Amino acid sequence: MNASCSDLEAALAGADPVLAAAFHRHAEACAACREEVALWDSISAAAPSLRERWPSPGLEARIREALAGEKPARRWAWPAFASLAAAAAFVLGLLALLPRGQAPGPETASFSPAGLEAERLISEQALADVERAQEAYVQAIDALAKVAAPRLADEGSAVFAAYREKLLVLDSAIEECRAQADQNRFNAHLRLELLSIYQEKQRTLESLLREDPHAS
């Protein structure tokens, strides 16, 4: 196998050892690619120098004091949480059926042209299943959000204000990610990312519902 300058990013991704070896041979004779590889390696070499250590004499005492003033969390055993977790697991399971071929980056699989049409038909079915399961999961989270809504409306609580803020950020991230996923429906990577944001929203709502309603 021969590699050329255009294989730089695929070789750096390291997903294909044969390509990486071929590119290494190419770089021995190509100064530009050799420099790119050297730069790539130097980033990893320099990274540990970014570890930042500085003395914070009052921080530990500040944290201890804050913890000492905290009220212990209440335990909740809410069956709805379990069903939401199961729904998320179901969506994840279905996502595994989707091909990774259109996900960007090092996980990109190579497609066999002969099997493309058959794979497309299977993928359409898998995608429809994923979209249905995802919609059910989203509806379950929306229902949870409705339960949490009265608490979020508490304007006087700093704790609930922080939750409102976080949920706004998550909803914005969901909106962005959904728009991208809608443009590239087969991209399993985007769907996983979307699911992880929904899961964070679910955790946030659960956490909100565990809060003491009289917290300030």
Place this chain on the structure above:
Amino acid sequence: MNTTREDRLSAFEELYAAHGERLKSIAFNLLRSRVDAEDAVQEAFLKAFRSWEGFKGEAGAFTWLYRILVNACLDEGRRRSRRREEPEPEDPMPREAPRENDHPLRLALDKALGQIHHRPRAVFVLAEVEGFTHREIAEMLGIPEGTSKHDLFEAKNALRRLLRPVAETRA
């Protein structure tokens, strides 16, 4: 297993002693401010304390604490992105002057890191700066290991592009 309040406080003191410095470093590299980093670490400990019952038995204590911290930093980063007009915070505790044994790329890399997307930046900081494995990062961020590897590639690739002019100048 029931734990008393004192047990919990003692457990958190141990966590701070073992991981406080690393948590601060991660928060600093994600928030670009020592003051914000210290606030984020304090907030992470408070959140962890509040949800102690939920965490027990779910994951290693330190992984769970890092997850809370990184999520808080990512949220703050997204919040800043939404208010694009907001300038980078001016840190009243600026980082120390370059050290003699600094890697020659350190300053350029530090600056470039502030320009890449939040989650790839977080994965880069956890993997390359702090040395966590992809398995640990996946657990911390609640993402698949493959996504962690992909994000690290995205981060390094973005950094390579940003640092190319610096490398050319040095050549």
